Amino acid sequence: MAKLIDGKQIASDIREELRKNIDLWKAEGHRAPQLTAILIGDDPASGTYVKSKTERYGTEITEEQLLNRIYELNNDDAVDGILIQLPVPNHIDERKICNSVSCDKDVDGFNERNIGRLCLDMNTLIPCTPLGVQELIKRAGIETFGKNAVVVGRSKNVGMPIAMLLHADGRNDTCAMDATVTICHRFTPPEELKRFCRTADIIVTATGVPGLIKSDMVKEGATVIDVGITRITDAATGKAKLVGDVDFDEVRKIAGYITPVPGGVGPMTVAMLMKNTIIAAKNLAKKRNAQ
Amino acid sequence: MAKLIDGKQIASDIREELRKNIDLWKAEGHRAPQLTAILIGDDPASGTYVKSKTERYGTEITEEQLLNRIYELNNDDAVDGILIQLPVPNHIDERKICNSVSCDKDVDGFNERNIGRLCLDMNTLIPCTPLGVQELIKRAGIETFGKNAVVVGRSKNVGMPIAMLLHADGRNDTCAMDATVTICHRFTPPEELKRFCRTADIIVTATGVPGLIKSDMVKEGATVIDVGITRITDAATGKAKLVGDVDFDEVRKIAGYITPVPGGVGPMTVAMLMKNTIIAAKNLAKKRNAQ
Numbered sequence: 001m002a003k004l005i006d007g008k009q010i011a012s013d014i015r016e017e018l019r020k021n022i023d024l025w026k027a028e029g030h031r032a033p034q035l036t037a038i039l040i041g042d043d044p045a046s047g048t049y050v051k052s053k054t055e056r057y058g059t060e061i062t063e064e065q066l067l068n069r070i071y072e073l074n075n076d077d078a079v080d081g082i083l084i085q086l087p088v089p090n091h092i093d094e095r096k097i098c099n100s101v102s103c104d105k106d107v108d109g110f111n112e113r114n115i116g117r118l119c120l121d122m123n124t125l126i127p128c129t130p131l132g133v134q135e136l137i138k139r140a141g142i143e144t145f146g147k148n149a150v151v152v153g154r155s156k157n158v159g160m161p162i163a164m165l166l167h168a169d170g171r172n173d174t175c176a177m178d179a180t181v182t183i184c185h186r187f188t189p190p191e192e193l194k195r196f197c198r199t200a201d202i203i204v205t206a207t208g209v210p211g212l213i214k215s216d217m218v219k220e221g222a223t224v225i226d227v228g229i230t231r232i233t234d235a236a237t238g239k240a241k242l243v244g245d246v247d248f249d250e251v252r253k254i255a256g257y258i259t260p261v262p263g264g265v266g267p268m269t270v271a272m273l274m275k276n277t278i279i280a281a282k283n284l285a286k287k288r289n290a291q
Numbered sequence: 292m293a294k295l296i297d298g299k300q301i302a303s304d305i306r307e308e309l310r311k312n313i314d315l316w317k318a319e320g321h322r323a324p325q326l327t328a329i330l331i332g333d334d335p336a337s338g339t340y341v342k343s344k345t346e347r348y349g350t351e352i353t354e355e356q357l358l359n360r361i362y363e364l365n366n367d368d369a370v371d372g373i374l375i376q377l378p379v380p381n382h383i384d385e386r387k388i389c390n391s392v393s394c395d396k397d398v399d400g401f402n403e404r405n406i407g408r409l410c411l412d413m414n415t416l417i418p419c420t421p422l423g424v425q426e427l428i429k430r431a432g433i434e435t436f437g438k439n440a441v442v443v444g445r446s447k448n449v450g451m452p453i454a455m456l457l458h459a460d461g462r463n464d465t466c467a468m469d470a471t472v473t474i475c476h477r478f479t480p481p482e483e484l485k486r487f488c489r490t491a492d493i494i495v496t497a498t499g500v501p502g503l504i505k506s507d508m509v510k511e512g513a514t515v516i517d518v519g520i521t522r523i524t525d526a527a528t529g530k531a532k533l534v535g536d537v538d539f540d541e542v543r544k545i546a547g548y549i550t551p552v553p554g555g556v557g558p559m560t561v562a563m564l565m566k567n568t569i570i571a572a573k574n575l576a577k578k579r580n581a582q
Contacts, residue, residue, distance in 0.1 A: 115410055115411055154459060160410065168445065180478075182472065
């Protein structure tokens with residue numbers, strides 16, 4: 001039976017470390033790191049545990065109005081991190097919005113320049129979910145060097161950056177994991193997906209397809225990280241519940257390590273947002289002092 | 292016996308198409324696309340077949356002097372493409388130099404923002420060698436959709452962008468190839484490299500390790516693209532010669548398609564530099580007209 005990777009506990013430990021880190025920072029005379037989150041429409045905000053301000057706008061906000069607000073926040077020395085809840089309404093160009101956030105305050109890591117820096121293994125703000133997956137793997141003590149990893153899903157905000165962090169050179173700034181990485185996606189034939197997964201030491205799945213990863217696709221003792229989150233109706237209770245991409249009950253009998261959904265990668269994403277905000281605050285303070 | 296992918300011939304065809312393209316462009320009243328190449332030290336320049344100007348500097352040039360010259364070229368409307376021959380001397384920060392080239396004139400595609408755009412499947416100037424590999428695969432009529440590809444080598448200017456172009460979504464701006472991609476590198480155990488290669492429909496190798504890819508690592512009928520170029524001394528003749536990563540004489544007996552070294556990917560890189568310069572010239576003209 002697989003050992004459960006308790007993302008909730010690990011995230012809680014990290015938040016505790018980060019809180020101490022903030023206390024030290026404040027003891028040196030700095031203000032608390034400050035995140036501003038922009039939400040458009042009715043999506044509920046997720047708790048972030050950084051000192052954060054949430055600005056809510058109706059879906060009628062124009063692209064220009066949103067860009068102007070981001071511009072103000074970019075130039076506001078009281079703001080360290082800017083988060084734009086995605087997706088934005090259809091009449092707004094998401095890429096333009098992501099690129100308008102100052103690279104220094106881009107705690108989501110979605111500015112194309114920060115994506116470039118990540119892919120070049122450079123010091124940068126890394127998107128929170130990929131960073132959370134990396135941290136989870138490291139804190140669970142999973143060996144990755146020279147191991148076989150499979151990433152299922154090639155999305156630009158999750159699958160692609162995870163593949164980057166898994167395969168790249170650990171000696172560079174992103175502290176990547178030196179695994180041999182196979183990127184599978186919707187056009188990978190099912191029998192090939194199975195074959196790649198069966199020889200993987202680590203499977204990271206981020207597709208949003210419930211039950212995609214079954215027990216006959218997993219090597220005994222492998223690590224299975226489930227980034228998928230899909231809301232389904234439980235057939236037994238009729239109630240809504242969250243499930244991942246992995247057939248959890250069966251796969252846990254085979255795997256060596258497994259993350260639950262919820263309580264696996266999700267809490268790590270939130271903790272990494274806090275981490276990125278602290279990194280941004282410190283870098284910005286350093287820049288201001290250097291002027 | 293494998294069919295030879297004649298990079299020299301394909302590149303020559305492409306250059307002919309591009310020349311016609313330039314003639315049409317000039318017939319519309321535009322000047323010829325203009326590339327400026329900066330060479331530092333004694334490296335011989337490679338012929339580029341675009342109207343190009345080569346500026347040579349001694350290795351004593353300072354970073355500031357080089358940055359100033361790039362700044363001038365960025366602002367010179369008579370220049371469409373800027374190429375900095377890499378590597379630069381040790382006292383110059385290569386990343387800073389690559390980032391100083393205007394994204395619009397970055398025909399090498401090494402500005403971190405252009406790398407980000409490539410990794411996001413966005414319309415951008417793509418590094419010449421990866422673009423040449425993509426073009427070679429397409430023009431040779433090799434099917435990639437849902438196929439297994441292995442990229443050997445994870446360098447940021449060759450292996451990584453090729454993996455990106457091979458695995459990503461063909462419906463996006465980079466016209467990527469929708470293959471399942473495994474990235475192998477120096478820390479992939481030899482027996483695993485062999486196993487991945489043996490099940491690959493396409494192998495692209497870019498390591499600079501002569502003879503790395505042997506015939507017992509290749510599936511019958513597979514496509515083998517050799518990006519490696521290493522200068523060795525021929526044991527028989529005592530003369531210098533260029534070899535790739537592939538044990539060509541043996542692998543060609545097994546593979547379905549194979550590129551020679553020299554005369555495979557090399558000529559494509561040069562043709563893609565011409566292509567990128569034309570793309571840059573047209574985009575810049577459009578931008579100037581829009582002002």
